[in-house]
Amino acid sequence: MDFEGSKRKGNSNRRKSNEFARLLATISVGILFGFFIGSSFPAFSPSKIKLIPPIDTYLWDKNSGHSTQTILNVISVTKDNVSKEAQGDPSKIWVSSNPRGAERLPPAILAAESDLYPRRLFGKPSEDITIKPKYLITFTVGQNQKPNIDKAVKKFSENFTVLLFHYDGKTTEWDEFEWSKRAIHISVPKQTKWWYAKRFLHPDIVAPYDYIFIWDEDLGVDHFNAEEYIKLVRKHGLEISQPGLDHSSRGLTWQMTRRRGDREVHKETEERPGWCSDPHLPPCAAFVEIMAPVFSREVWRCVWHLIQNDLVHGWGLDFALQKCVEPAHEKIGVVDAQWIVHQGLPSLGNQGQGENGKQPWQGVRQRCQSEWKMFRERVSNADKEYYKSIGVDPLNITTH
Numbered sequence: 228m229d230f231e232g233s234k235r236k237g238n239s240n241r242r243k244s245n246e247f248a249r250l251l252a253t254i255s256v257g258i259l260f261g262f263f264i265g266s267s268f269p270a271f272s273p274s275k276i277k278l279i280p281p282i283d284t285y286l287w288d289k290n291s292g293h294s295t296q297t298i299l300n301v302i303s304v305t306k307d308n309v310s311k312e313a314q315g316d317p318s319k320i321w322v323s324s325n326p327r328g329a330e331r332l333p334p335a336i337l338a339a340e341s342d343l344y345p346r347r348l349f350g351k352p353s354e355d356i357t358i359k360p361k362y363l364i365t366f367t368v369g370q371n372q373k374p375n376i377d378k379a380v381k382k383f384s385e386n387f388t389v390l391l392f393h394y395d396g397k398t399t400e401w402d403e404f405e406w407s408k409r410a411i412h413i414s415v416p417k418q419t420k421w422w423y424a425k426r427f428l429h430p431d432i433v434a435p436y437d438y439i440f441i442w443d444e445d446l447g448v449d450h451f452n453a454e455e456y457i458k459l460v461r462k463h464g465l466e467i468s469q470p471g472l473d474h475s476s477r478g479l480t481w482q483m484t485r486r487r488g489d490r491e492v493h494k495e496t497e498e499r500p501g502w503c504s505d506p507h508l509p510p511c512a513a514f515v516e517i518m519a520p521v522f523s524r525e526v527w528r529c530v531w532h533l534i535q536n537d538l539v540h541g542w543g544l545d546f547a548l549q550k551c552v553e554p555a556h557e558k559i560g561v562v563d564a565q566w567i568v569h570q571g572l573p574s575l576g577n578q579g580q581g582e583n584g585k586q587p588w589q590g591v592r593q594r595c596q597s598e599w600k601m602f603r604e605r606v607s608n609a610d611k612e613y614y615k616s617i618g619v620d621p622l623n624i625t626t627h
């Protein structure tokens with residue numbers, strides 16, 4: 228083989244392996260220890276099923292953790308919910324009240340929900356988890372914001388699971404912080420926080436958490452205490468909330484999210500004339516912004532469904548959140564007593580691509596605005612379709 232030829236081949240091989248490495252790095256979900264679990268678990272072989280002893284050994288095993296009553300309950304559920312196809316053959320399990328796709332499983336074995344608690348590779352599973360944080364805080368971060376995120380994370384006690392979404396592919400750079408070793412790191416280059424939230428915060432995964440914070444990386448938290456915040460949210464029955472924004476914040480657009488000095492929380496405000504068609508609707512009430520929202524577990528189940536897969540910036544989502552909670556103007560609000568500063572530091576917004584002589588940030592901004600329009604149209608069309616399907620004239624419905 229001539230020299231040039233072998234060099235070309237070497238280059239193309241290297242290029243291939245580079246591409247492969249990039250592919251691998253693209254979706255690298257680095258859960259603490261998850262790597263070891265994945266790489267050391269023995270391959271599952273179907274022949275092992277045969278090694279399981281007959282079912283009645285388990286049914287009546289006192290150590291199995293299932294009482295006779297549980298088993299009887301399961302059997303009655305199964306009976307009441309057998310599908311027509313399965314009725315002919317009682318040995319076949321079919322439980323239509325099981326989650327979709329899991330109908331063939333006996334209900335007692337279903338693990339329909341999960342969590343983000345890391346486990347050990349040894350010892351008793353029941354002793355793996357010494358504390359079960361009740362709240363989840365996520366930040367979408369790049370390493371330029373390290374000092375700010377370090378300050379912010381320290382405002383959240385051990386009652387919080389810390390989850391960082393890395394948009395710049397840098398994860399080991401955070402090892403210098405002690406808290407980072409307990410945090411969960413998910414790295415996918417150049418994605419937005421709503422993209423991550425849709426993919427990694429499925430309601431069945433974050434089910435153990437009473438409250439879920441989905442925050443930007445450029446928030447000043449000197450006057451914020453997370454435990455105190457949650458106390459206020461509970462006290463005032465807020466299902467969706469955000470801390471008030473201090474007056475020194477950059478880009479204050481809405482009156483509603485400005486911090487008020489004279490109260491613990493507020494749920495409505497006055498806007499400029501003509502901005503609110505209804506004092507109980509956004510942006511005068513039932514409204515928080517997308518930079519620092521906090522959701523209760525129940526409402527997150529709804530909001531997750533509202534997030535569109537292709538609209539990644541989340542613009543307009545704030546106006547639609549009120550669809551997820553009733554009455555929205557009482558359960559959505561701003562916490563004034565624990566407040567933050569929106570610093571408006573340049574971040575992901577600068578990571579667009581310069582096209583046609585435009586700056587990278589301009590392309591991002593443009594997409595934000597067009598996503599807003601698309602989202603508004605989708606919501607409005609979906610409303611219309613729904614009312615049409617139940618035979619109601621949408622014009623007869625007042626906007627609620």
Ligand SMILES: *[C@@H]1O[C@H](CO)[C@@H](O)[C@H](O)[C@H]1NC(C)=O
Pocket residue numbers: 384385386454
């Ligand atoms: C964590 O939660 C527990 C139980 O609600 C509470 O007693 C404790 O004070 C919390 N920790 C902090 C640092 O607030």
Ligand SMILES: *[C@@H]1O[C@H](CO)[C@@H](O)[C@H](O)[C@H]1NC(C)=O
Pocket residue numbers: 618619620623
């Ligand atoms: C809308 O409301 C008007 C007045 O109440 C009523 O006459 C009309 O039948 C309604 N239209 C539909 C499609 O329900």
Ligand SMILES: CC(=O)N[C@H]1CO[C@H](CO)[C@@H](O)[C@@H]1O
Pocket residue numbers: 303304307308323324
């Ligand atoms: C006894 C029992 O659990 N029956 C369930 C059968 O499935 C329906 C839903 O498909 C449930 O509502 C019932 O509770």
